[in-house]
Amino acid sequence: MSTPTPAIxxxxxxxxxxxxxxxxxxxxxxxxxxxxALLGGNGAGKxxxxxxxxxxxxxxxxxxxxxxxxxxxxxxxALPRMNFTSPYVDLPKRLTVAENLRVFADLYGVxxxxxxxxxxxxxxxxxGLMRQPYGTLSAGQRTRVSLAKALLNGPELLxxxxxxxxxxPDVGDRVRxxxxxxxxxxxxxxxxxxxxxxxxxxxxxxxxxxxxxxxxDQGSPADLVARYGRGTMEExxxxxxxxxxxxxVPLPQRDPATPSSRAGERGTDSP
Amino acid sequence: xxxxGVTLKPQTGPGASARRIAALIRRHAYLxxxxxxxxxxMAYYPTVTMVLxxxxxxxxxxxxxxxxxxxxxxxxxxxxxxxxxxxxLGVSLTFIEEIYSRNLGNLFVAPLSLTEFVLAQFALSxxxxxxxxxxxxxxxxxxxxxxxxxxxxxxxAFFAGLLAFGWGIGLVVxxxxxxxxxxxxxxxxxxxxxxxxxxxxxxxxxxxxGWLQWVAAAIPSSYVFEGMRAVLVDGVVRTDLLVRALVLDxxxxxxxxxxxxxxxxxxxxxxxxxxxxx
Numbered sequence: 001m002s003t004p005t006p007a008i009x010x011x012x013x014x015x016x017x018x019x020x021x022x023x024x025x026x027x028x029x030x031x032x033x034x035x036x037a038l039l040g041g042n043g044a045g046k047x048x049x050x051x052x053x054x055x056x057x058x059x060x061x062x063x064x065x066x067x068x069x070x071x072x073x074x075x076x077x078a079l080p081r082m083n084f085t086s087p088y089v090d091l092p093k094r095l096t097v098a099e100n101l102r103v104f105a106d107l108y109g110v111x112x113x114x115x116x117x118x119x120x121x122x123x124x125x126x127x128g129l130m131r132q133p134y135g136t137l138s139a140g141q142r143t144r145v146s147l148a149k150a151l152l153n154g155p156e157l158l159x160x161x162x163x164x165x166x167x168x169p170d171v172g173d174r175v176r177x178x179x180x181x182x183x184x185x186x187x188x189x190x191x192x193x194x195x196x197x198x199x200x201x202x203x204x205x206x207x208x209x210x211x212x213x214x215x216x217d218q219g220s221p222a223d224l225v226a227r228y229g230r231g232t233m234e235e236x237x238x239x240x241x242x243x244x245x246x247x248x249v250p251l252p253q254r255d256p257a258t259p260s261s262r263a264g265e266r267g268t269d270s271p
Numbered sequence: 272x273x274x275x276g277v278t279l280k281p282q283t284g285p286g287a288s289a290r291r292i293a294a295l296i297r298r299h300a301y302l303x304x305x306x307x308x309x310x311x312x313m314a315y316y317p318t319v320t321m322v323l324x325x326x327x328x329x330x331x332x333x334x335x336x337x338x339x340x341x342x343x344x345x346x347x348x349x350x351x352x353x354x355x356x357x358x359x360l361g362v363s364l365t366f367i368e369e370i371y372s373r374n375l376g377n378l379f380v381a382p383l384s385l386t387e388f389v390l391a392q393f394a395l396s397x398x399x400x401x402x403x404x405x406x407x408x409x410x411x412x413x414x415x416x417x418x419x420x421x422x423x424x425x426x427x428a429f430f431a432g433l434l435a436f437g438w439g440i441g442l443v444v445x446x447x448x449x450x451x452x453x454x455x456x457x458x459x460x461x462x463x464x465x466x467x468x469x470x471x472x473x474x475x476x477x478x479x480x481g482w483l484q485w486v487a488a489a490i491p492s493s494y495v496f497e498g499m500r501a502v503l504v505d506g507v508v509r510t511d512l513l514v515r516a517l518v519l520d521x522x523x524x525x526x527x528x529x530x531x532x533x534x535x536x537x538x539x540x541x542x543x544x545x546x547x548x549x
Contacts, residue, residue: 048542116277
């Protein structure tokens with residue numbers, strides 16, 4: 001059986017802002033159909049890396065291939081097949097939820113846009129909010145709308161920057177359930193930057209750990225927990241963030257085509 | 272149909288571009304057309320200015336032979352000046368609105384090209400101008416029995432010439448805002464007035480000092496207003512002036528597109544597209 005082409009291949013990626021090197025020659029790949037986390041403390045380079053993957057930030061050096069497309073040369077060939085959500089961007093606040101979703105459905109060229117919007121409204125419990133201006137919604141409701149926007153085109157690749165930041169545990173849990181459900185149904189690839197280790201253990205097949213712009217470790221959550229001799233990803237994160245990763249026991253490299261075990265069972269909670 | 276059960280329309284070609292431009296126009300039309308205070312505010316300034324100049328005309332006309340011969344001179348001038356001003360504002364404010372909304376990131380990760388984004392700005396500029404100046408024109412006709420259409424067919428060329436110049440300036444302003452942040456927002460309201468003295472809106476260009484006449488010769492609006500005076504005062508359509516205006520318009524739109532494109536490139540290098548907002 002042939003190894004599937006990775007959805008994302010990053011090679012020697014560098015981003016400098018003057019004398020500051022935000023990303024220092026990182027390389028990693030994300031297997032198609034998997035969920036991978038970019039982990040790291042504040043300023044580790046997660047959002048910078050995601051921005052370069054989206055093509056909205058120009059790398060200083062290195063290559064980014066997304067869904068087989070060279071993002072530095074032909075990003076518009078990949079953009080209809082991917083989508084993203086981030087707390088750093090918003091939707092127009094005076095437009096209603098329905099208007100916002102309709103506009104983005106048309107931007108992405110979704111056929112039968114009205115039906116797709118209605119379907120996502122049902123899926124994300126937005127039916128009662130469709131006529132409300134986006135700016136009047138709560139943080140949790142806005143997150144649901146942003147996720148609906150991110151799923152409008154049925155993306156093959158979903159980039160999520162802190163998808164559950166600022167959400168209460170209930171809404172955060174629902175969002176994770178929606179995302180894992182979407183991933184299961186469609187086989188899409190997800191790359192998420194997160195500070196929530198429970199989220200990472202529950203959702204992710206692989207983890208790329210960043211510190212000060214460099215990849216310091218990677219592997220499945222279960223591998224990392226075992227390698228660091230810790231009980232949870234949170235403890236592993238603290239080891240890496242505080243530079244105590246020297247004690248990690250190297251494990252044999254896993255075949256990228258082989259699905260890794262998950263530290264937590266997916267989708268165990270009800271929506 | 273993709274794995275999520277979603278069918279995407281073709282992403283390339285003129286039809287796809289037109290669809291994305293229409294989506295962006297719809298996004299702003301939703302905002303404009305459902306808010307009557309916004310519509311009123313767009314027509315308010317042009318209407319008040321028109322009323323002011325109309326009364327100046329009424330007060331001066333009995334003793335001024337020039338105004339007796341061309342009673343619509345000031346009204347035509349003020350309405351056409353507003354075409355330029357609204358045309359520029361239409362481009363700049365559309366862009367500022369995206370920054371206020373923190374929506375630039377969503378737009379720049381959607382399959383929307385920079386050219387499509389700019390063409391949508393132009394279309395929205397036409398819409399804003401028609402609403403703003405259209406209201407003032409209607410008021411001029413109702414209150415003072417002056418019709419801007421009395422300028423005849425050249426009105427179309429005047430309108431196009433001023434609107435395109437406004438687009439060029441609007442793109443430069445948008446680029447400056449992207450480059451320097453919302454602190455440069457004031458340029459959106461003030462930049463066009465730099466061109467007012469050398470546009471000859473209310474007086475012929477030859478009253479300017481020689482060096483300013485050279486400056487005036489380099490901007491399209493001076494030819495449009497000269498052309499307007501030729502129609503109103505002499506009853507002559509000066510196609511030579513209109514052609515010069517349109518040729519300069521092409522240069523200014525190209526300059527604006529270049530400045531805006533360079534600003535987007537700078538923002539792409541410095542990571543400002545995702546994070547720009549209020």
